[in-house]
Amino acid sequence: MPFGYIGQNQPNQKVKNSGVMTSFEASHLDNQGHLGGAYELIEKITVSDGATALFENIKASEYSVHILQIENYRGASAGNVALRYYESGTEETASVYKGAMEERKSDSGEYNPANNSANYVFLCPAALATDEVANVTAYIYGAGNSSSYTSTTAQSVQIDPAATPAMSFGGHVMTQASTVDKFKVYNSSAVNFSATVTLYGLKE
Amino acid sequence: MNLRLLNSTTTTAGVQVVNIENVFTTDFNIYHIVGSGLVGNTSTASGVNIRWLDQSGSVHSTNYDYGQSNMKAETGYNSSYSTSGDRVWNCFAGNDDGGQSGNGNLWVFNPCVDDSYTYCTYHSAGTTSGNFRSYGGVSQLHRTGKVTGFQVEVNESASSFAAGGKILTYGMRVD
Numbered sequence: 001m002p003f004g005y006i007g008q009n010q011p012n013q014k015v016k017n018s019g020v021m022t023s024f025e026a027s028h029l030d031n032q033g034h035l036g037g038a039y040e041l042i043e044k045i046t047v048s049d050g051a052t053a054l055f056e057n058i059k060a061s062e063y064s065v066h067i068l069q070i071e072n073y074r075g076a077s078a079g080n081v082a083l084r085y086y087e088s089g090t091e092e093t094a095s096v097y098k099g100a101m102e103e104r105k106s107d108s109g110e111y112n113p114a115n116n117s118a119n120y121v122f123l124c125p126a127a128l129a130t131d132e133v134a135n136v137t138a139y140i141y142g143a144g145n146s147s148s149y150t151s152t153t154a155q156s157v158q159i160d161p162a163a164t165p166a167m168s169f170g171g172h173v174m175t176q177a178s179t180v181d182k183f184k185v186y187n188s189s190a191v192n193f194s195a196t197v198t199l200y201g202l203k204e
Numbered sequence: 205m206n207l208r209l210l211n212s213t214t215t216t217a218g219v220q221v222v223n224i225e226n227v228f229t230t231d232f233n234i235y236h237i238v239g240s241g242l243v244g245n246t247s248t249a250s251g252v253n254i255r256w257l258d259q260s261g262s263v264h265s266t267n268y269d270y271g272q273s274n275m276k277a278e279t280g281y282n283s284s285y286s287t288s289g290d291r292v293w294n295c296f297a298g299n300d301d302g303g304q305s306g307n308g309n310l311w312v313f314n315p316c317v318d319d320s321y322t323y324c325t326y327h328s329a330g331t332t333s334g335n336f337r338s339y340g341g342v343s344q345l346h347r348t349g350k351v352t353g354f355q356v357e358v359n360e361s362a363s364s365f366a367a368g369g370k371i372l373t374y375g376m377r378v379d
Contacts, residue, residue, distance in 0.1 A: 037206055037207060038207035038208065038209055038374050039207070064240040064241060064370040064372070065238050065240050065370075065372070098277035098278075098331075098336040099277055099336065099338075100275035100276055100277045100281065100336065100337075100338055101275060101338075102273055102275060102281060102340075112275070112280065112281050114275065114276060114277050114278070114279070114280070114281070115277060116277045116278040116336070139238070139307075139309055139327075141239075141240040141241060141305070141307035141308075141329070142240050142241035142305055142307065145240070145241040145305075145368060147241070147243055147303060147366065147368055148240075148241035148243050148303050148305040148368070148369075149303050149304060149305050149331055151297075151305060151307045151329040151330065151331070152329060153307070153308065153309065153327045153328065153329045153338060155327070169327065169340050170275050170338045170340075171275065171297075171327075171328070171329030171336070171337075171338025172329065172336075172338075173277075173329060173330075173331055173336050175331065175334075175336075176303070177302065177303025202238060202372065203209050204209065204212045204370065204372050
């Protein structure tokens with residue numbers, strides 16, 4: 001049943017979505033939990049020359065889908081923007097991740113990385129050198145669903161190599177059905193990085 | 205982000221199609237659809253796709269144009285496209301049993317504008333027969349008239365959904 005402005009049993013919204021709502025409509029939506037945006041902030045971590053952004057309470061039982069945004073990621077030396085999952089509090093470091101992406105560069109270059117046995121999710125395919133920067137948006141699906149693999153779609157814009165803007169998109173999976181309870185963003189070369197990393201849950 | 209939740213549907217075991225009817229209205233022009241954990245209920249690999257529904261609830265089974273990149277973990281990528289398709293292929297990638305799920309998100313444009321085609325972009329990730337795929341694509345239903353809903357489906361006749369998959373639909377608010 002779609003959620004309406006004027007009553008639980010109304011099939012559709014009856015007010016053009018101009019942004020003008022009566023106090024009754026606002027109250028009704030608020031009571032249903034549908035007033036406000038759908039991206040619900042879980043945690044924002046600012047990393048300044050640190051090793052990880054570790055999200056220890058991802059509210060996996062509340063959200064089927066998480067949105068991870070990474071701003072101005074700069075590694076201390078070359079490495080991928082990496083993501084790992086934790087199950088029952090233990091980091092999954094085995095080669096159980098798979099992924100594939102496409103990268104298109106402003107100098108006409110192309111790069112199409114694929115990995116069928118990785119030990120992390122590569123959110124940005126470029127092995128960024130010092131002072132190169134990446135920005136990423138990723139959807140993470142099914143982290144809290146013990147009957148499903150945890151999968152990711154990601155898109156990014158980065159400087160790769162220096163003075164060469166590039167975009168990429170693709171996806172990844174951790175190939176085991178399990179409940180994921182933590183996310184860790186880090187550098188695949190285990191060097192420090194700086195970034196602002198924000199995790200949202202998608203309202204459902 | 206100004207997305208308003210319009211519909212939340214959970215799959216039940218054994219069904220091949222999930223219809224989300226009367227969710228597109230003239231209140232919004234842009235919609236976001238997100239599917240998560242769409243696991244298969246049988247050991248048959250299948251694409252997990254969308255077909256649009258008209259005002260009477262009937263399925264549009266022709267007039268789909270699409271182009272997409274197919275990214276594969278175990279081999280090189282390729283592209284596929286058509287101007288005579290019968291569905292929005294792989295917009296939730298594909299699925300299989302044993303936790304291999306279809307997942308993805310779409311942005312849908314103008315489904316309920318009478319004189320416009322229905323357009324969408326999509327980005328998906330899923331696993332079938334142990335092989336990982338991610339798809340990025342665009343599609344249009346090249347006929348006018350209102351599209352008021354959609355059907356999430358597996359195209360293989362021996363396939364079906366397991367319980368617990370989630371399909372979420374949002375309208376893009378202008379306030």
